[in-house]
Amino acid sequence: MDDDEMGRALGEIFQTLIDDGWELPIHITALASNGLRLLGSYEQTKEGTCDFKTSASYFPLGKGMQLPINVMAVNKEGEAVRVLLSHKGQKIEFTFSEN
Numbered sequence: 001m002d003d004d005e006m007g008r009a010l011g012e013i014f015q016t017l018i019d020d021g022w023e024l025p026i027h028i029t030a031l032a033s034n035g036l037r038l039l040g041s042y043e044q045t046k047e048g049t050c051d052f053k054t055s056a057s058y059f060p061l062g063k064g065m066q067l068p069i070n071v072m073a074v075n076k077e078g079e080a081v082r083v084l085l086s087h088k089g090q091k092i093e094f095t096f097s098e099n
Contacts, residue, residue, distance in 0.1 A: 001065040001085075006030075006038075010052065010071070013083050014042055016096070017073060024050065027074045034066035 001009070010028065017026060030038040040054040069085040084095040 001067055001069070006065055009085055013071060013073065017081065022075050025076060028071060030069055030071045032065040032069045034063055035060055036063065036065050
């Protein structure tokens with residue numbers, strides 16, 4: 001999975017959570033099966049838009065994110081959701097699980 005695909009996947013997860021009533025900030029951690037890690041938050045900017053800010057990351061040399069990828073999102077109320085990104089044919093499939 002390249003950076004653009006990961007950005008689109010995180011965007012879809014974010015939009016689903018917003019549609020379900022989640023409010024900012026939303027904190028995200030992603031862990032790929034090859035050990036790649038990404039930690040960040042969706043936050044509201046001074047202009048009123050939303051931006052993703054990376055807090056920490058680890059990218060093994062020469063490797064993108066390898067599916068499957070586990071993504072956990074947490075909101076300010078402590079609610080959490082886990083999303084599994086995996087292949088279904090040529091499409092990336094999202095599987096949401098709530099605690």
